[in-house]
Amino acid sequence: xxxxxxxxxPSYPTKFPPLGLMKLxxxxxxxGDNVRFTKGQDSxxxxxxxxxxxxxTLFTFYWKATIEDIxxxxxxxxxxxxxxxxxxxxxxxxxxELWNQTGIRPITGVLNKPRVLxxxxxxxxxxxxxxxxxxxxxxIKYSLLDSYIGYSTRGCIHKCxxxxxxxxxxxxxxxxxxxxYVNEIEKKFGTKQHLVLFDNNILASKKFDQIIKDIKDLxxxxxxxxxxxxxxVDFNQGTDARLMKESHFKLLSQIAINPLRIAFDHIGLEKLxxxxxxxxxxxxxxxxxxxxxxxxxxxxxxxxxxxxxxxDLNKEYDLKIYSFPMKYIPINATDRTFIDxxxxxxxxxxxxxxxxxxxxxxVMPGQEFFYRAxxxxxxxxxxxxxxxxxxLMRRGRKMGxxxxxxxxxxxxxxxxxxxxxxxxxxxxxxxxSLKKAATRTNNQKLKNLFExxxxxxxxxxxxxxxxx
Numbered sequence: 001x002x003x004x005x006x007x008x009x010p011s012y013p014t015k016f017p018p019l020g021l022m023k024l025x026x027x028x029x030x031x032g033d034n035v036r037f038t039k040g041q042d043s044x045x046x047x048x049x050x051x052x053x054x055x056x057t058l059f060t061f062y063w064k065a066t067i068e069d070i071x072x073x074x075x076x077x078x079x080x081x082x083x084x085x086x087x088x089x090x091x092x093x094x095x096x097e098l099w100n101q102t103g104i105r106p107i108t109g110v111l112n113k114p115r116v117l118x119x120x121x122x123x124x125x126x127x128x129x130x131x132x133x134x135x136x137x138x139x140i141k142y143s144l145l146d147s148y149i150g151y152s153t154r155g156c157i158h159k160c161x162x163x164x165x166x167x168x169x170x171x172x173x174x175x176x177x178x179x180x181y182v183n184e185i186e187k188k189f190g191t192k193q194h195l196v197l198f199d200n201n202i203l204a205s206k207k208f209d210q211i212i213k214d215i216k217d218l219x220x221x222x223x224x225x226x227x228x229x230x231x232x233v234d235f236n237q238g239t240d241a242r243l244m245k246e247s248h249f250k251l252l253s254q255i256a257i258n259p260l261r262i263a264f265d266h267i268g269l270e271k272l273x274x275x276x277x278x279x280x281x282x283x284x285x286x287x288x289x290x291x292x293x294x295x296x297x298x299x300x301x302x303x304x305x306x307x308x309x310x311x312d313l314n315k316e317y318d319l320k321i322y323s324f325p326m327k328y329i330p331i332n333a334t335d336r337t338f339i340d341x342x343x344x345x346x347x348x349x350x351x352x353x354x355x356x357x358x359x360x361x362x363v364m365p366g367q368e369f370f371y372r373a374x375x376x377x378x379x380x381x382x383x384x385x386x387x388x389x390x391x392l393m394r395r396g397r398k399m400g401x402x403x404x405x406x407x408x409x410x411x412x413x414x415x416x417x418x419x420x421x422x423x424x425x426x427x428x429x430x431x432x433s434l435k436k437a438a439t440r441t442n443n444q445k446l447k448n449l450f451e452x453x454x455x456x457x458x459x460x461x462x463x464x465x466x467x468x
Contacts, residue, residue, distance in 0.1 A: 003033045005262040007134070008056065010069040011040030014060035015443035017142040019149060019198075020088060020111075021056050022130030025175050027123055029131065041072045043377040047212045049075065052083055057098075057106075059092035061443040063334035070102045078112045083104075084116065092168050093331050096455055110154065110169060129181060133282060139348065147194040147234075148185050148218075150210045152178045156201040158240075162265075162296050164331040165200045166359045195230045202235055203243040210249040219255045232258040238291055244276045253283035259322065260285050264309075265319035267302040274309065281317035288321045295326035300348055304374060307363055314365045322361035326355060346426040351385045354392050372397060386410060388452045402452075409449050421446055431455045 005028045007021040025035045039047060053073045057066050064249060077083045081104050091098055091106035099105050107116065111125035130149060135142055155169035155177060185192065195215065203213060214231060215221075224231045226404065238261040239248075252260060260280055264273045280288060288432055290310070293304040303325065310321045327349065329338050340348055355373050356363070374394070375381035384392065391403050399407070413421065420443070428434040438450035 003028070003031075005033050005035045005037065005051060006045060006048075006050045006053045006073075007037045008042075008053060008069065008073060008178040009037075009039050009140075010062065011068045012055065012065050014058060015143045017130075017135045017144060018056050019130055019147070020125075021054065022132070023111075023128040023173055024054055025134040025386045026128040027125045030123060030128075031121070033118070035131075035134065037138055038139070039140050041069055045073070045076055050083065052085060053077065054085045054087070057086065057088035059329075060090045060093055060331060061329055061333055061336045063331065067101050068097075070098075070104065074102060077430070080128065087111070088282055089164065089168060093164050097334075099331075112154075114197055121365050128429060129184045132185070133382065140165050144194075144196055146192055147196040148192045149198070150174055150178075150181055151199055152197055152214070153199045153205045155200055158201065159239045160265075162267050162293065162328055162331070167331075169200065172201075172204060174252050177211060178211065179218060182218050188442065193225065193229065196234045196236050198236050200242050200244070203240050203248055207249065209251060210302045212255060215255050222254055222256055224256045230258070231256045234259065235261060237261075242278050243271050244367055246279065246444065249276075249279045249283045249285070250344050252280075253285055257285060257287075259287045259289040259320075261289045261291065263293075264290050264306050266296075266298055270306075270309065274313065277313050277319070277321070278317070281319060286317075288319060288320065290323055292323050293328055294325055294352070295338070295342070295344050295349060298341065298384065299343050300385060302380035303379060304350070306372060307370065310363070311365070312372045315367065318340045320365045322365060324361060325352065325363065327353070334340055334466045345422060346429075348385045350389070351387065351392060354389055355384070356391070364437075368397075380395050383407075383410070390456055391452065406452050407447070409445070409452075412445055413449075417443065417445060421449065 005024075007018075007024060009021060010017045025037070028035050033051075053076070053436065055073060057072055070084075074081065074084055082105075084104055085107060086098065086102070086104050087107040092108040095106050095108050114122045114124055116125070123191055132145060134137050136145060141351070153172070153174050154164070155172035156165045157172050159166045182195070195218070199205075202208065202211065208218075217224070220231055220233050225414075233256050235257075239263050241264070244262070254324075262273065262280075277288065280286075292303065307323055307325070310323050313319060314321050326335075328340065331337055339349060358373070363374075373384075387403075387467055388406060394400075395403060397419050410418075420441075424437050424441070424446075425434070426439045434454060435449065436446060441447060
């Protein structure tokens with residue numbers, strides 16, 4: 001008898017489709033079950049009987065929304081937790097905490113064995129191809145639906161402190177056989193324009209040459225086209241600069257790689273990173289991108305240096321490197337408030353996020369934008385980090401009168417006074433609180449500045465618009 005299956009993605013924001021739920025959909029349809037997908041708390045689900053409700057989870061800092069949605073669906077089944085299955089990233093990183101909050105014991109890790117879900121069959125969920133129809137029929141607009149999405153490897157050989165992969169995928173699998181997977185997607189859902197792989201460390205694979213051969217055999221060789229449009233291959237989670245060899249670039253240059261993502265996690269990787277970018281240029285790979293981790297054992301100036309290195313490399317080799325600064329948040333944090341104090345502070349983090357908000361988190365390759373947004377040198381960047389938020393957000397190409405007024409006052413401060421200013425700003429994040437702090441200080445230079453820092457008609461703490 002066909003069962004009714006509800007697949008739920010909680011109400012947190014995300015642009016990528018829920019790959020795990022898409023594979024679960026294929027799994028249950030193979031058994032003849034009825035499957036439905038929904039986002040957040042769906043009141044219509046109250047009026048149906050569900051044999052199973054699967055709830056995926058993403059980042060731990062979406063804790064509140066995720067827990068609320070889990071409890072909502074627990075209520076739909078009247079507390080029968082045998083019918084509620086919770087899995088995914090947050091569930092795997094914080095299983096005990098989730099169980100304490102919901103009374104539901106989550107399924108952790110990858111569903112890479114049969115009978116994990118209690119069904120008497122040999123089907124393996126992770127081996128399923130994703131059900132594109134599940135998402136295409138929903139009202140949610142996801143990206144990547146024109147791409148084959150999946151993995152050619154699993155896990156990572158490293159155990160970096162800032163990363164959750166060792167817990168999520170503890171064993172490295174260096175080859176999964178990409179061709180049967182892609183061919184089955186094509187058979188079921190038609191030909192896709194691009195190929196996006198979420199491997200966490202593809203260069204660690206001893207069968208990297210075979211993976212590249214598979215990619216070419218699937219029609220993604222260099223300059224490949226479909227419907228008169230260039231096809232792209234994207235190793236979306238980035239490639240490991242520490243493992244890159246000349247042979248890797250030779251192979252990568254044979255496929256439609258766009259962009260090539262190379263991580264630049266800390267300034268200590270500068271020499272290695274720069275050499276790899278030069279290798280990419282030598283092999284004709286011009287479209288690159290990288291994730292730049294900040295707020296993790298670094299300083300604001302080290303962030304600026306890494307961004308500036310990319311700007312200089314763009315000019316030197318006529319490249320297009322798009323940088324994506326990513327604010328570090330501990331893998332078990334239930335919100336996004338972590339600050340790597342004393343290297344960073346709340347106000348500097350907020351200033352960086354406000355700059356990035358202008359371009360949806362991307363640092364563009366052009367010099368003009370970079371110098372205006374982040375400053376032409378380290379001193380200018382630090383000055384920008386101190387800038388009042390309203391002025392920072394409304395800057396034009398040239399310095400305006402309000403910005404000039406602020407600078408004239410700010411430049412008169414001593415280093416000690418600048419430290420006092422940012423301390424007050426970090427401790428007083430509302431208009432009323434900042435007003436009170438301004439009346440308490442005896443420093444006239446600071447008093448003259450505070451009016452420019454007053455939040456405009458807001459008396460509440462505002463979450464940063466751009467979430468890195």
